Amino acid sequence: MEQIYARTKTIQEDKVSGFCPGCMHGTVMKLIGEVLEEMDLVDKAVCTLGIGCCGLQMDYIAYDNITSPHGRACAVATGIKRSNPDSLVFTYQGDGDFASIGLAESVSAANRGENISVIFINNGIYGMTGGQMAPTTLVGMKASTAPNGRDPKEHGYPMHMCEVLNELTAPVYLERTSCNTPGNVVKTKKAIRKAFQNQLDGKGFSMVEVVTSCPTNWGMDALKALDYIEENMLPEFPLGVIRDR
Amino acid sequence: MSRVFMKGCEAIAEAAVRAGCRFFAGYPITPQNEIPEYFARRMPEVSGTFVQGESEVASISMVYGAASAGTRAMTSSSSPGIALKSEGISYCAAARIPMVYSNISRGGPGVGSIQPAQMDYLQATKASGNGGFEMMVFAPASVQEAVDMTYKAFDYADRDRNPVLILADGVIGTMMEPVVLPEMKTEEEINEIKNAKKVWSCTGHKLDYKNRAWIEPGHWLTSDMQRANEEAEKLYESWKADVMVEEYETEDAEVVITAYGISARIAKSAVNILRKEGIKAGLIRPITLHPFPYDSFDKLDYKKVKAVLDVEMSIPAQFVQDVEIAIKDRCPIHTCLCSGGNIMSRESIIEAVRKIYS
The missing domain is CATH 3.40.50.970 (Thiamin diphosphate (ThDP)-binding fold, Pyr/PP domains)
Known part of the structure; x- marks a missing residue:
């Protein structure tokens, strides 16, 4: 029988995933790996990991990786890419990492037009530390540090990173996708491929924001989390290509 | 050149x-x-x-x-x-x-x-x-x-x-x-x-689970973390062989000034002036602050040394803490300090040494 699908070799075979049931980090990790293999980039790849659940994959992925100080992934990636332009350098960061503690590094790297690719995982909450409020937490959404839910009077509103970066001149590609349906998973893969191709073409800064779930800290099962994405996250974070130059 | x-x-x-x-x-x-x-x-x-x-x-x-x-x-x-x-x-x-x-x-x-x-x-x-x-x-x-x-x-x-x-x-x-x-x-x-750094550096590696570059500023397993700490400790211990120090006129010195960086340079010229006056001053100048040249202080003849004068541009004094460890109570330690952006004056060092000497 013809084999039409195989697990990506970029995830080590003997490793057991530490991600929670329903977590989408594994899905995005798989997509990145498949794209790297399809584009024959595995031996050029350097993944710059953020701190938080996003960093858990350091133990699983089979290509070069470096753990950045919390929020500094875009600065670390700048150093790697500038000193080794032949590498395919991408960051993999959550919302706390990319949009809160690393806001200066993220915006500045985008503003310099660094020739790197950013995979930004937005699930509206801090995962690893146990469900604290993120800059992307929805209004009314409960978090361990906003026990009555995010209140705009006290906490402001969710931050839209694609739109924030769209104010800058230098970035070439900004797209928001999700992994809540098979169709959206396919679109996410396509977006990752585009972000990597842009880097190969020397075009500059690309970011794919992936709206994902955190069933554990959202306090719901994996299937309900999918509904929550559709009903609550996506109206706040609409999917689509924000910029493609 | x-x-x-x-x-x-x-x-x-x-x-x-x-x-x-x-x-x-x-x-x-x-x-x-x-x-x-x-x-x-x-x-x-x-x-x-x-x-x-x-x-x-x-x-x-x-x-x-x-x-x-x-x-x-x-x-x-x-x-x-x-x-x-x-x-x-x-x-x-x-x-x-x-x-x-x-x-x-x-x-x-x-x-x-x-x-x-x-x-x-x-x-x-x-x-x-x-x-x-x-x-x-x-x-x-x-x-x-x-x-x-x-x-x-x-x-x-x-x-x-x-x-x-x-x-x-x-x-x-x-x-x-x-x-x-x-x-x-x-x-x-x-x-x-x-x-030469290719083996471990993040420059891309052939797909091979064992040979990827993995830059780890931390470890999940406490056993791995402790092992990394122990390896680092071995490295730090090995630096004892890398100590760099300048010992100036210390052999017969009765007052030993110790200082580093620009303070030491100023102190050295103070030693020259004091020697002309007949005051047996000397200088220990750590060039590596870490590793610290503790041995230079062990070599002093404490039958002759009246005191050590710590000279530094910091109030309170900080360098003196290592000097205290080095001296091990074998002689008194005096300080000559300035701070806040004021530069050490040669006169104040000379004055401090004269005071100890008399």
Whole structure:
């Protein structure tokens, strides 16, 4: 029988995933790996990991990786890419990492037009530390540090990173996708491929924001989390290509 | 080798370029702005990279990235900026990433003063970030020494896979002196250095689970973390062989001055004047602050030594804490201090020694 699908070799075979049931980090990790293999980039790849659940994959992925100080992934990636332009350098960061503690590094790297690719995982909450409020937490959404839910009077509103970066001149590609349906998973893969191709073409800064779930800290099962994405996250974070130059 | 007249900061930058440094990221802060400015001009000439980071925090992270990719990399700042860099310095030490940075230190604490000071001694030698890591720390007393140390620092960093600190002060950084610059490393030499790091550096590897580069500034398993700490400890112990110190007129000395950096240079001229007066003064000048030259203090003849005079530009005194460990109560320790950006005066040192002597 013809084999039409195989697990990506970029995830080590003997490793057991530490991600929670329903977590989408594994899905995005798989997509990145498949794209790297399809584009024959595995031996050029350097993944710059953020701190938080996003960093858990350091133990699983089979290509070069470096753990950045919390929020500094875009600065670390700048150093790697500038000193080794032949590498395919991408960051993999959550919302706390990319949009809160690393806001200066993220915006500045985008503003310099660094020739790197950013995979930004937005699930509206801090995962690893146990469900604290993120800059992307929805209004009314409960978090361990906003026990009555995010209140705009006290906490402001969710931050839209694609739109924030769209104010800058230098970035070439900004797209928001999700992994809540098979169709959206396919679109996410396509977006990752585009972000990597842009880097190969020397075009500059690309970011794919992936709206994902955190069933554990959202306090719901994996299937309900999918509904929550559709009903609550996506109206706040609409999917689509924000910029493609 | 040519002799040129250069400002300390610029000479440090040129020495780094000659040592094969091909990546520099930094953020403006007085009194070290000439370092990033020099690199901004110089790096394009040698196909290197200069990035003005958005902050000190970002700059050290860029250096962490570049050095993790095998490139000789450097950053620089001054006291409050160095405090901000402590995050990335700790990451480099944890992940065993070789890099060099300089602190052209100024008065403190807080934003302090922009004038020269030696108020970062304990931060530099004991705790430059979280987690109890250690680094070799060099303290130049002239522009020439700053050049030589910076050049060598990259070799030590690569040998140990560990950060190295050049702790200078605003005097060394902004003073102009004649210097002999070291040989410029050739492109072949620089490539050879980079290629030697291929095994562990983040430059991309063939798909092979065992051979990927994995830069780990921490560990999930406590057993792995402890093992990394133990390996680091072995490295730190090995530095005893790398101690550098200047012992000046100490053999028959009755008053031994001890100082580092610019204070030591001023103290040395005080020793010469005191000797002419018939006062048997001497000087112990640690060149490496870490490892500290404890042996030099053991060699003193405590039947002759009336006291040791600690001279430093810090109030309260900090360097004196290591001097106390070195002296082990074998003689009294006096201090001669200034701080806040005031530069040590030779007269105050001479006065302090005369007082002890009488």
